[in-house]
Amino acid sequence: MKQIKHLTLLLSLICLVLFIAGCGKKQPNEAPQELTVGILSDTFIWKQLVQDAQEKNISISLKKYPNSNALNKALAAKEIDIAGSQTISAFDQSVKEKNLNNLVAVASSYWAPMGLYSEKYTKITQLKSGDTIALPKDPTDLGRALVMLNEAKLIKLSKEFDGIGSLDKITSNTKKLTFDLIDVDTIKTPLKNYEAVILPNESALKYHLDIYKDALTIEVVVPKPYVSILATRTDNQTDKTVRQFIAISQSKKMIDYVSTHAKNGEQIVKIPIEGLLNYHDSYTEKLEQPSGL
Template sequence: MRKKWHKIIGTILLTLSIFILAGCGKSASANTNKTITVGSQGSDLEIWQHIAKSSQAKSAGLKIKVKEITDGAQLNKATTEGEVDVNAFQSWSYYQAYNKQNPNGKLAALGTTYLEPLGIYSKKYKKISDIPDGTTIAIANNPANTSRDLLLLQKAGLITLDKGFDALSNTKDIKSNPKNLKFKEIDDTTGPRVLNDVDVVLISNTVALDGGLHVLTDSIYHESVDQSTKDNVNILATAKKNKNNAQYKKLVKLYHNKKIQKYINKKYYGTKIEVNKPLSYLK
């Protein structure tokens, strides 16, 4: 009788073990096959919509859903709160500024994607030296892009910035302004529309492309790709708790796939310059 009970108990335990292992298997499989929601905007949104449908994504075993959120701060917030798994829109400097301003809702960078040269545009002047004293220049009204705009104006020889100028600096940190330039802060998504009303406007390439402008041919001055512009390299970002997520990291490798890059270069006329570097390159 005792042997019989031992046999029954053994059978029950074996059955439970099989169910538990099967459950674990399903859980692991569900995690691996989870659809990744990528939040984006502008031309980056179009890129990730293409990637999501691509055979390269399928080969990598990645199911991608793309969600549009047009406000950068809201997109980062949606990422930290889990509404979006990974976002694709921001530069390293924008990411750093956001984390400084939101210490309780930080992001983590997953990898580098590209650099789009920021451009100075004007319908009135054909070159930087044509810009006269007292000219009003429209610049971005968000911290990271404000500082990036001012750094480009310094590189163009129009102003000089304080030595400690950083990603959160602004017009108060201008050391020298020999042409007495005036600065008008605008929503940086409106640059192409403002171009008819202001003599000089700084416009990011994503926004410029959306407005039918090409930074390499239509701007009167633009960033060059070198060490001085590494803070402007774009990244993929996720919530800090997900920084080691292997599936999310696969998105970086997928972005740099040769066929994906061929599509991007053709569609955006070479204005999204691939940067395939470790994150240590940006630090």
């Protein structure tokens, strides 16, 4: 009788241990949490995030938009849960222009460097007086391009430069370079039409340019205004699934993956969002994070 009691007790303890262990695991039939994430560019980063989130039982649907205004209007209208792949400066400008006061930046995301490319020259010092450089006409990208030219000592910008691109904000152009504003994603052969062209990262990839081999100069350290962020609505920023997605996007696994598989210098930026909010102070202020290029 005692043996039966001991056996019954042992089986009960085993069942209890198995039950407790099972409580901490995702059940096979547990329905996944769903998030719709709006993006501007379908980079390898987003594809990996979808896969990593799936492992945490979060189902991500990606929805692509043509520009920041369309992306943020969709977020405000609750068509998507999170907006990604836009820089914090582009996000702020869009929110201001469209009066989207119910949106908030909640996390840093990644950085993809901009570069100056040329088929004619192999060094930036070869640029000469009268050469024409094509710049992206999008105001945010143009501002970013001007900052890069300023850092390369090709031009000087007004001390009051506010990040919004405009050629009249150039205060010095000693090489007497000419600048044309172009739509970098629609012109077929920009490198053949100009002595040099400044291209955002995604555009450079589209033209099969390698930032490591082909760029005359690049952004050498991560600039605060041009770090991509994740944004959501103010009524959604504490949502459990949103916070889980943010954690996944900044995980060591994701950082290591992007570091290993970066196609054109991309890298995850993991800092508190508060560290980006003062980017207005200086458009040449840098994060204490090397680019690795």
